[in-house]
Amino acid sequence: MSMCGGIGEVKDANDEVHKICEQMKPHVEEKTGKTYEVFKAKSFKSQVVAGTNYFIKVHVGGDDHVHLRVFQALPCHGREAKLNDVQESKSEHDPILYF
Template sequence: MKHTAAMSLPWKETESFTAQMEKFCSKVRADVEKRIGKKTVFNNLNFRATDTEIQYIAKVHVGGNDCVHVKISQDLPCYGEEVKLIDFQFPKKRDDEIEPF
């Protein structure tokens, strides 16, 4: 399901993973696995970011051809920089494009 608020954000193009995104994904892994089941693989493949907020959608490989798209936010430094899982889409495949949701 696509939310209209997500569609109105100015999303950047898909980028290759970074060490920072790997760190963010590891912080939300437990929350994601509570919902989709424990995975032996959890590797960030690529991501999209917004221009106006600290918000990301990451494609995470969870084994075989399966992926999960996770929407992550990070609080501003003055609010502690906490990383939170906002939403996710599962199941996804490796060749599925990252679309804002």
């Protein structure tokens, strides 16, 4: 568990992160202007704030990856997930950093 405000350690993508990733795919495609046949969460870091920021490494085909920053609101605010930013042209070996 990460401390409030700090970014946690890298973890393998779990069911919750896969679900968030699926929800974000159309938003990422709109933001990047690309269509992804492959879009699979591989790993993530999280940051507890007034909700949770997820920094997710997503495999998008071949050797290509993107990093997503997604904010998920607290349950009292509906737990809605929102794409905040995307970093393109990432590799499997690029570390997930705060952005």
